[in-house]
Amino acid sequence: MNTVDVSAAGPAVKVEERLFQNRYLVDAGRPHIKIRPHEAPSKALLALTHLCPAGCYSRNDKGQVEAVVDGCVECGTCRVVTAKTGEVEWNYPRGGFGVLFKFG
Amino acid sequence: MIGERFDAIVVGAGPSGNAAAYTMAKEGLKVLQLERGEYPGSKNVQGAILYADALEKIIPDFREDAPLERHVIEQRLWTMDDTSYVGMHYRSEDFNEEKPNRYTIIRAQFDKWFSGKVREAGAVLLCETTVTELLRDTQGRVIGVRTDRDGGTAFADVVILGEGVNGLVGQRSGLRPELKPDSVALAVKEMHFLPREVIESRFNLKGNEGVVIEAMGTITDGMTGTAFLYTNQESISVGIGCIVSDLVDSDRTPYGLLEAFKRHPSVRPLLENSECKEYAAHLIPEGGFNAMPDLYGDGWIVVGDAGQFVNAVHREGSNLAMTTGRIAGETVVWLKRRREELSKANLAEYQRRLEDTFVMKDLKKYRKIPAFLHNNKHVFGLYPKLISAAAQTWFRVDGVDKRTKEKQIFKALRQGRTLPGLIGDAVKLARSWR
Numbered sequence: 001m002n003t004v005d006v007s008a009a010g011p012a013v014k015v016e017e018r019l020f021q022n023r024y025l026v027d028a029g030r031p032h033i034k035i036r037p038h039e040a041p042s043k044a045l046l047a048l049t050h051l052c053p054a055g056c057y058s059r060n061d062k063g064q065v066e067a068v069v070d071g072c073v074e075c076g077t078c079r080v081v082t083a084k085t086g087e088v089e090w091n092y093p094r095g096g097f098g099v100l101f102k103f104g
Numbered sequence: 105m106i107g108e109r110f111d112a113i114v115v116g117a118g119p120s121g122n123a124a125a126y127t128m129a130k131e132g133l134k135v136l137q138l139e140r141g142e143y144p145g146s147k148n149v150q151g152a153i154l155y156a157d158a159l160e161k162i163i164p165d166f167r168e169d170a171p172l173e174r175h176v177i178e179q180r181l182w183t184m185d186d187t188s189y190v191g192m193h194y195r196s197e198d199f200n201e202e203k204p205n206r207y208t209i210i211r212a213q214f215d216k217w218f219s220g221k222v223r224e225a226g227a228v229l230l231c232e233t234t235v236t237e238l239l240r241d242t243q244g245r246v247i248g249v250r251t252d253r254d255g256g257t258a259f260a261d262v263v264i265l266g267e268g269v270n271g272l273v274g275q276r277s278g279l280r281p282e283l284k285p286d287s288v289a290l291a292v293k294e295m296h297f298l299p300r301e302v303i304e305s306r307f308n309l310k311g312n313e314g315v316v317i318e319a320m321g322t323i324t325d326g327m328t329g330t331a332f333l334y335t336n337q338e339s340i341s342v343g344i345g346c347i348v349s350d351l352v353d354s355d356r357t358p359y360g361l362l363e364a365f366k367r368h369p370s371v372r373p374l375l376e377n378s379e380c381k382e383y384a385a386h387l388i389p390e391g392g393f394n395a396m397p398d399l400y401g402d403g404w405i406v407v408g409d410a411g412q413f414v415n416a417v418h419r420e421g422s423n424l425a426m427t428t429g430r431i432a433g434e435t436v437v438w439l440k441r442r443r444e445e446l447s448k449a450n451l452a453e454y455q456r457r458l459e460d461t462f463v464m465k466d467l468k469k470y471r472k473i474p475a476f477l478h479n480n481k482h483v484f485g486l487y488p489k490l491i492s493a494a495a496q497t498w499f500r501v502d503g504v505d506k507r508t509k510e511k512q513i514f515k516a517l518r519q520g521r522t523l524p525g526l527i528g529d530a531v532k533l534a535r536s537w538r
Binding site: 013015018019021022025043044047050051053054055073074075076077079080081083091092093094095096098099100101102103104 | 215283351354355383384
């Protein structure tokens with residue numbers, strides 16, 4: 001996963017350590033975000049590999065973009081960025097599922 | 105789902121939805137409120153600062169039991185480069201008043217409290233229920249909602265959409281367009297815990313006094329954005345946000361930007377030895393007045409972030425949310441008392457009332473600012489560097505005489521930006537600010 005930011009000075013920044021602090025109720029087998037099958041991602045879809053604040057998006061060895069949305073914080077950035085290309089199907093998780101902010 | 109008919113359905117239990125539901129329920133209307141989270145607040149993210157005035161107009165004695173963190177006695181505005189900040193700090197004993205003006209809050213706790221007041225006032229709240237679409241009659245009037253709770257429906261005379269920035273229900277029903285990447289900011293935030301006496305000594309505070317820091321500069325790597333650091337009782341909220349279209353073009357990650365801000369030599373000592381207990385991200389609608397969608401129609405009203413009610417320059421949003429929610433609620437109560445239809449023509453009263461408040465006045469005043477900040481990236485990179493260099497030249501005592509130092513400062517300014525460029529930026533800012 002492309003979840004390490006090498007631009008910041010100092011030790012590498014991993015998003016997984018942050019997400020580990022959060023509470024989730026994962027709707028197993030029913031991801032609320034789906035990527036449309038594609039040969040090559042658009043610039044917008046590709047940007048999600050660094051843009052997603054939960055690091056949900058990554059490139060596979062064929063260059064396609066994949067998503068694992070268990071750590072999603074439901075911000076909606078991927079939806080807004082790909083609205084024009086329609087590559088991401090985005091819904092809220094079913095009522096009660098998804099991230100549960102303790103502080104918000 | 106719920107057989108009986110309601111006077112109003114409120115979608116969402118954030119500040120705008122709670123303000124609307126409370127205002128209507130208190131006046132005896134039958135209100136159903138739907139929230140997709142397990143509890144109100146579980147999906148909501150904010151810095152967060154509570155503006156007392158907006159809440160006082162809804163719950164005058166909120167200070168008696170609301171979960172408030174610290175009242176703000178000091179505001180720090182920082183312009184940062186990689187090693188420095190130039191700050192404007194305002195601290196006043198006058199803010200230690202009987203009814204303080206601003207408080208830091210923790211949203212999950214605050215929203216739960218506010219929701220309790222809504223239910224005490226008589227509204228019916230259903231959590232873990234996501235609204236999936238609006239229901240319309242043959243004339244296109246909104247008459248209710250469909251939810252994901254067994255596909256259940258609920259009907260009412262009016263639906264108030266306080267569904268937040270993503271606002272899927274209104275968008276998919278064609279009430280408003282999709283958000284644009286250049287008019288929405290992505291903010292990430294962490295909650296860092298420290299003993300309260302450590303916070304008080306680091307920020308020079310006593311009791312429930314609090315400090316807020318708003319910062320801009322090279323921390324956003326040339327992108328339009330700001331960072332913040334707010335003191336709570338036993339925690340510090342720290343975050344950074346940038347316009348989404350800038351983040352698309354950058355190769356930086358949001359959490360990388362946040363980490364770099366936390367590692368800045370001016371910030372790191374404030375957070376030292378703290379324990380991070382949550383990481384959140386949220387969109388902020390920053391398009392302002394020009395991005396504002398239709399605010400009402402036949403059988404519906406939009407309030408809060410879903411209606412783009414955010415003053416990005418002043419970092420205000422929750423007060424606009426509460427005020428639009430309250431006024432939407434008051435408009436519905438007023439129309440119901442007069443036994444008038446909740447039609448588009450009659451609900452125009454909502455916008456008329458908003459025009460008389462700070463909400464529309466401020467959004468109109470700053471309508472050109474989003475475009476200015478988007479098109480003048482110098483504000484976020486070059487100027488902070490120049491200001492810091494000028495301050496350093498001025499304050500460093502190194503045997504150079506003061507007249508030469510003045511010349512060095514002006515030379516550096518002119519090298520960074522041509523004189524017409526400097527004047528042009530100032531004129532454009534002044535025009536946008538007016």
